[in-house]
Amino acid sequence: MADNYSPRPEDKFTFGLWTVGNVGRDPFGEPVRSPLSPVALVHLLAELGAYGVNLHDNDLVPIDATPAERDRIVRDFKRALAVTGLVVPMATTNLFADPAFKDGAFTANDPGVRAYALQKTMKAIDLGVELGAGIYVFWGGREGVETDAARDPLVALARFRDALNFLTEYVRDQEYDLRFALEAKPNEPRGDIYLATTGAMLGFIETLDHPEMVGVNPEVAHEQMAGLNFLHAVAQAWDAGKLFHIDLNDQFPGRYDQDFRFGAANPKNAFFLVKFLEDVGYDGSRHFDAHAYRTEDVEGVKAFARGCMRTYLILKEKARRWNEDAEIQGLLQEANADRDDAAEILGPYSRERAEALKGAALDRIALGARGLAYERLDQLTTEILLGVR
Numbered sequence: 390m391a392d393n394y395s396p397r398p399e400d401k402f403t404f405g406l407w408t409v410g411n412v413g414r415d416p417f418g419e420p421v422r423s424p425l426s427p428v429a430l431v432h433l434l435a436e437l438g439a440y441g442v443n444l445h446d447n448d449l450v451p452i453d454a455t456p457a458e459r460d461r462i463v464r465d466f467k468r469a470l471a472v473t474g475l476v477v478p479m480a481t482t483n484l485f486a487d488p489a490f491k492d493g494a495f496t497a498n499d500p501g502v503r504a505y506a507l508q509k510t511m512k513a514i515d516l517g518v519e520l521g522a523g524i525y526v527f528w529g530g531r532e533g534v535e536t537d538a539a540r541d542p543l544v545a546l547a548r549f550r551d552a553l554n555f556l557t558e559y560v561r562d563q564e565y566d567l568r569f570a571l572e573a574k575p576n577e578p579r580g581d582i583y584l585a586t587t588g589a590m591l592g593f594i595e596t597l598d599h600p601e602m603v604g605v606n607p608e609v610a611h612e613q614m615a616g617l618n619f620l621h622a623v624a625q626a627w628d629a630g631k632l633f634h635i636d637l638n639d640q641f642p643g644r645y646d647q648d649f650r651f652g653a654a655n656p657k658n659a660f661f662l663v664k665f666l667e668d669v670g671y672d673g674s675r676h677f678d679a680h681a682y683r684t685e686d687v688e689g690v691k692a693f694a695r696g697c698m699r700t701y702l703i704l705k706e707k708a709r710r711w712n713e714d715a716e717i718q719g720l721l722q723e724a725n726a727d728r729d730d731a732a733e734i735l736g737p738y739s740r741e742r743a744e745a746l747k748g749a750a751l752d753r754i755a756l757g758a759r760g761l762a763y764e765r766l767d768q769l770t771t772e773i774l775l776g777v778r
Contacts, residue, residue, distance in 0.1 A: 394702040396438035402698045403441040403478055403674045406430055406448035409690055413683040421683055422690070427462070428469040433687075435473035437694050442475050443522075443676060445483040446513035452487060467520065478524060478674045479570075479634055480517025482510045485530035485578065495552035496532045496545040496583065507552060511559055518565050524634045524673075526606045527553070528572040533579030545583050550596060557599040570606035570633040575615045577646050587612065587622040591629055604633030608678060609662070610640035610648055613655075620661050627669055635666070637697070638679035648679045650693050652700035660774055663701055664708035675701060707773050714773070720766045 396402050410430050413421035425433065427449050434442055449466055450459045470477065484494035484506055492498060494506035517525055532549060534540055553569065560567050571594065575585040584590050587607045594603045605626045612619040626632040639649040639659065652659040666675075681693035711717055727733075729752070734745045772778035 393706065394699045396440070396698040396702065398440050398474075400698070400702070401440045401478075401672075401674045402438075402701070403443055403676045404434055404439055404694060404697075405443045405445075405676070405678060407445060408677060408679055409433060409681075409694055410448065411680040411690075413681075413685070415683060418683065422686060425687075427466050431466070431469040431473055431475055433691065434694070435475055437691060438698065439475065439694070441478045441674060442470075443477065443479040443481070443674075444520075445481050446509070446516055447483045447486070450516070452483075463516070463519070470520070477517070477520040477522050479526055479676065480513065480520065480522040480524075481526040481528065482513040484509065485528075490531045492539070493529075493531045493533065493545075495529065496540070496548045498540060503548065503552070507555060510556060514556070514560065514565070514567065515563075518563075518567060523567060524570055524606075525567055526570045526572055526634060528574065528606075529582060529584070530574070530578055532584075533576070533582035535580040542583065546593070549583065550593075553603065554598045557597070557602050560602070561599070568633055569603045571603065572606040572608060572611070572636070574608070574611040574646070577614075586615065586617065587626055591626065591631060594631065604631035606634040606636060607632075608636035608638065609651075609659075610638050610646050610678075611636075613640040613642050613658075614644065614646060616642040619658065620665060623662065623665060627665075627671070632671065632673070634673055634676060635671075636676055636678035637662075637701070638677065650679055650681075650700070651677055651697040652704065653696075656700075656704075656774060657770070659700065660704045660707055660770075663704040664711065667705055667708055668712070710773055710778075711770065714769065714778070717766065717769050720762050720769075724761050724763075724766075 406427055410425055410427075411422075412424055427444070431442055450462050454462065469475075484490050489502055489505060490497070492502065495503060497503055497506070514525060529549070532545070557569065560569075571584070571590045573584055573587050573590045574582050576582055584593055587605050590605050594600050594605075597603055607619065607622050607626055609619050612622050623632065623635065637651045638647075639651055639654040640647050641654050647654070677694070677697040679693070679697060681690045685693065731749070731751065734742060734749055736742060769778065
């Protein structure tokens with residue numbers, strides 16, 4: 390499908406091996422698709438025009454692989470990357486699937502589990518750097534509880550902090566050019582997951598020994614599961630200089646983690662997210678952490694991946710139109726207009742400005758009576774999205 394909405398390398402669209410490689414298993418049903426090898430998935434993504442591929446350690450190398458098997462798998466994978474031109478911008482560790490992590494990884498009560506989690510992560514960091522990754526994501530899928538009787542949350546936070554401090558020192562000692570990105574989620578698979586929102590992660594980062602090395606990887610579905618506004622979380626991360634990576638998918642609020650194709654559930658929310666990323670000049674990967682419907686075969690998986698990229702590019706074009714629409718920009722200018730010279734007395738604190746503000750003649754009745762035309766503004770946005778403007 391060659392048109393203005395076909396992906397190019399500069400779009401930086403990436404997918405995880407676990408996304409296009411998802412076999413359609415769910416808690417109530419067995420797989421519906423045969424697994425594809427990592428090499429086959431690299432070629433599939435290259436065929437679709439993706440920029441890169443991301444991975445957990447065990448997406449590529451089985452957890453029980455021998456050193457010789459590991460070296461062969463990695464060698465074949467690197468050859469596929471070289472042939473296709475795909476890159477690996479991000480890597481992460483699977484610290485949630487193996488039974489050893491049933492009570493968490495970095496926060497587990499058993500010190501043997503915590504030691505194994507650090508060992509596994511260091512080896513996975515080595516693998517990610519070998520493949521060229523510059524971002525390393527931490528999603529603590531098992532870092533939580535079903536009952537607070539199991540663990541003091543202060544103890545859990547201290548253990549998580551100790552683990553990240555250890556791993557940042559490891560990266561520094563190895564002289565790796567690598568940054569960490571923490572990914573929040575409120576629940577599932579645990580009843581409650583620690584540091585459940587992007588805002589919570591941003592606060593936690595400032596308690597680390599090397600906060601400059603650590604940012605966030607917000608995900609659409611994870612914020613919307615809790616009924617939160619994802620755009621606001623992304624804006625807060627950007628404002629803090631911590632938007633190191635982003636996971637794009639879609640989700641109906643209040644549901645389990647659905648991982649729908651980007652824009653499939655809330656196209657208006659997706660529009661404002663794309664507009665924000667493009668307006669501020671975000672230059673990182675646009676990573677699609679989503680899955681094809683369980684109804685799909687391999688061709689359906691390709692349609693899913695194409696759809697993620699195509700929707701982003703369509704919404705990028707819609708954002709350009711929104712920014713150039715004279716009526717929309719006029720309404721925004723009107724909404725922000727200064728009618729009472731109030732802007733002249735706003736600004737950084739000074740004693741003189743404080744006195745001027747206290748004595749200013751501000752007409753609260755007029756302020757409350759003024760219409761802001763947001764209904765019209767929202768309707769014009771809707772018309773752009775529906776293609777009639």
